Amino acid sequence: MVIMVVSEKYVSKNKNPLVVEQPYSILYKHSFGEISPYFIGLKNKRLYGTVCRNKEKHKNGKDLLFLPPRADCPECMAELHEWVDLTDAVFRIYTFTTTYFAGESFLDKLPITLINVEVEGYDNSYSKLTSVLVVDEQGEYNIDRKDVKIGMRIKPKFRDVPQEKIDSSALYFVPLKE
Numbered sequence: 001m002v003i004m005v006v007s008e009k010y011v012s013k014n015k016n017p018l019v020v021e022q023p024y025s026i027l028y029k030h031s032f033g034e035i036s037p038y039f040i041g042l043k044n045k046r047l048y049g050t051v052c053r054n055k056e057k058h059k060n061g062k063d064l065l066f067l068p069p070r071a072d073c074p075e076c077m078a079e080l081h082e083w084v085d086l087t088d089a090v091f092r093i094y095t096f097t098t099t100y101f102a103g104e105s106f107l108d109k110l111p112i113t114l115i116n117v118e119v120e121g122y123d124n125s126y127s128k129l130t131s132v133l134v135v136d137e138q139g140e141y142n143i144d145r146k147d148v149k150i151g152m153r154i155k156p157k158f159r160d161v162p163q164e165k166i167d168s169s170a171l172y173f174v175p176l177k178e
């Protein structure tokens, strides 16, 4: 890389420059776009996915469930407007791992068990939601890895999160007591 100095008069030689402090803030607007109902659902302690029923246009000939939701079907390109409430569905662990580092929302809870979940009763080609598994309904995180099994039945739970922080950290799963 070549750095060119246009003129010596633009190069400061002042080692003690004047520094003033001024308040500075911005209002950041984040749009959830076409999948807004998913995040509104989390806020209201509901879990929604989208469905495409153009089964004749799908490779496997079945209705497709999207969780996390998609606004458009990747197989038939249809815009998706049908939302299904999965809050009371039974979920299964498709796969899982333990992580010892995570984003800000989970830094004080490490290690955590990350899971991919599937929904019973649906074709799950496009529904492998990533979430966290916790021990109990009070939200204790440190589940023993030995207690986690692929295929284990689980159910979704929801945390209260501030309006401005709404994201997928509002959702977690607990083992289903049978």
Ligand SMILES: [Zn+2]
Pocket: 052, 053, 054, 057, 058, 064, 073, 074, 075, 076, 077, 078
């Ligand atoms: Zn489709």
